[in-house]
Amino acid sequence: MSGTTQIVVVGGGLSGIMAAITASRPGAEVILIDEQEQMGGWQRTSIQKIDNPPDVLEGYRGYDSTSYGRRVLEQSSIDCRNRSVVWGLFEDRTIAVHGPEGAYQLRPDKIILATGSTEIVWPFAGWTLPGVMTARAARAFMHLHYVLPGRRVAVIGRGADADQLQADLEAAGASVVSRFQTPDGVEAGGDGAVEWISVEGEREAVDAVVLALGSLPDPELARHAMADLEYSAANGCHVPIRNAHMQTSVEGVYVVGDAGGCVTAAEAAAQGYVAGFAATDSDELATAMSALADAVQARGPHIDVGDAARIPDEVQVDREEQVIAACIRDAIQSGAVSVNDVKRKTRAGMGASQGRDTEYVIARMIRVQTGITLDQLVPMTARPPARLVALADLAQMAAAVD
Amino acid sequence: MRISKHPILGVRPAGSAVSITVDGEPITAFEGEPVAAALLAAGLRAVRTMPETGEPRGVFTGVGRSTEELGTVDGEANVQLMRTPVRDGMVVDTQQGLGDWGESS
Incomplete structure (x- = not known):
């Protein structure tokens, strides 16, 4: 391979940091993007000892482990960009970013998505x-x-x-x-x-x-890229299909950590290693893959957090669009058989959080009323922007592209 | 309410106490903390009202993604309160609906 391989890692939690550090080798230029003011992901707010940590983080509490990760990043040549959101992933691995320097696009050779999970709400x-x-x-x-x-x-x-x-x-x-x-x-x-x-x-x-109420994988950007999905009984939702290198069905787009299905800290880190080496065609890939095989832990099936039949009619299911349960039930009654259908009929899922919260609930409301099982349900279409972006910023980016 | 001493994290790293104005009333806050944290510390849980129903909302997911955590800061509407650091003299208002965009001013 000639020239430099540019790799963008989206999400600075444990798996993203591991992927970035692993990929940061001679011949590779790595950019790590995270929306918060500091790298570390949700572990930053955890005071608990990490359950099932990778060896290097044995005995660390969540917030300590992220301070450690940030020190390692500071000593690396990785270009760390905080307070930066990736709001879209388009054709040809084009990433739309909005950060302190404004709105811009990147078109790296490889993308590693370490976008973590969102919380289940009910x-x-x-x-x-x-x-x-x-x-x-x-x-x-x-x-x-x-x-x-x-x-x-x-x-x-x-x-x-x-x-x-x-x-x-x-x-x-x-x-x-x-x-x-x-x-x-x-x-x-x-x-x-x-x-x-x-x-x-x-x-x-x-x-x-x-x-x-627990966590749901958040592979929204992989969905923008139209990566193929499969139903995961352990997560109670659809997740991207990946090969043993953590690559999705889209060439050059990898998913690691909770974004691909919730995993232990050790497994998230091991997935980061694999993707980091795979993205840089490293000889050490086989070693990383065997470490990942050792870290994999079987998970039991996801247990629903609530009973969709018991949500009171007058309660808002979508808090942002203020769509009540009765309205969603009517839409299903009149023929909606997917979350997309319900969204079109009721606006549920059209708020700024892009239906990440409501999809879980609406899928179960459809199951209760129609008998369509979650694995047969067509997953909701994910569209940009994945995060709030001001129109002025889009205009600025359009001007830059022209 | 502030946590004066946490059994694991200890005391809050020193910060300079400043004054901000919330709906016309002064409150004390720490420079650099998110506006939403300053409001909650002062016992103010509602940060905005919703456009059509007018019902109050507060911080829900706390990650700065949702429209529920938007407020009006120094006259600018729809500011992410979990993402915006406190500055001395800042003027924060509970945002009414979509907020005042100032077209007519």
Whole structure:
């Protein structure tokens, strides 16, 4: 191979950092892009010891591991770009970026998508009230900014992550006064912001409600690139099909870490190694692939966080577009058989978050009413922009291209 | 409410306390922290109202992606409050609906 291979890694969490460092070898020019002000991904807000870490991060807590990663990046020749969003991935590996320097395009030889996961959310009565937030929002407030989400908090969610969130809240000085395993039947209320929560009766006074419902892979940019998808029972959604090198069906586009299906930290890192070596045609690829094979852990099937039949009719399923459950049920009743159909009929999923939150819920509402199973459901079409971009910035980029 | 000392993270790294104005009232904030954190620390959970229903919204996902976390800062509408650092003297207003875009001014 002659000349320099340009590689762009999107997402500066664990797998993205690993991919960038691995790919950063003689003959390769690596750009690492991340939307937050610092690299590290969601581990930046975690105070927990990393569960199942790669050897190099043994004993680290989440936030410590990201400081370590940033030190390694500082000593490398990697071009790190923070506060930069990739809002589109187009033909011929063209990436649209918006960062502090304005809007621009890149057209690298290889793209490694390490875009991580989003949080699962689920509608219940009162969930749009101020004071109701997700676990990641609560952790960002507590662990990055030393602000408590509330003094009296309710936590909704089952499993180890919800238990950890409860422990995090209590460590920070909040009282967790209610804990619900699922949002089914939960009702929150208050004047102007959340003041109480209940399930069939007794109201408990709270000033915050935190949802810890788990994570969903976020391969939105791979979907922009029209990568082939397959249903993953372990994730409860569609994920990009990849070969053993972590390459999608689109030549030169790789997906690593949670974006391809939620994995342990060790496996995310190992996927980063594989893609980094594969993208640079390294002789060490075989070693990385065997390390990945060792790190792979089987996961049980995804358990739905709520029962779609129990979402109250008047509750907003899409918070941004303010589309209520009854409206979505009517659309399904009148023939909508996919999330795209529901979106066209109701606007659900058309908000700035691009349906990432609502797709999970609407897919299950369709299943309940039609019997179409999740693996048979046509996945929602992902379209740019993946993040909010001002029209003025688009205009600026168009001018630059001309 | 501020966390004065966290059992694992310790005390907040020193920052300079500044004053910002929220809906006409002064609050104390730390320079450089996200506006949304300053508001929550002052007990202000609602940051905007929705365009058609007028219902209040606050920070939900906290990653600076959603339109629910937008507010009006120094007269500019639709500013991402989780992404915008506090500066001394900043004027923040609860955004009403789509906000005032100032066409008529």
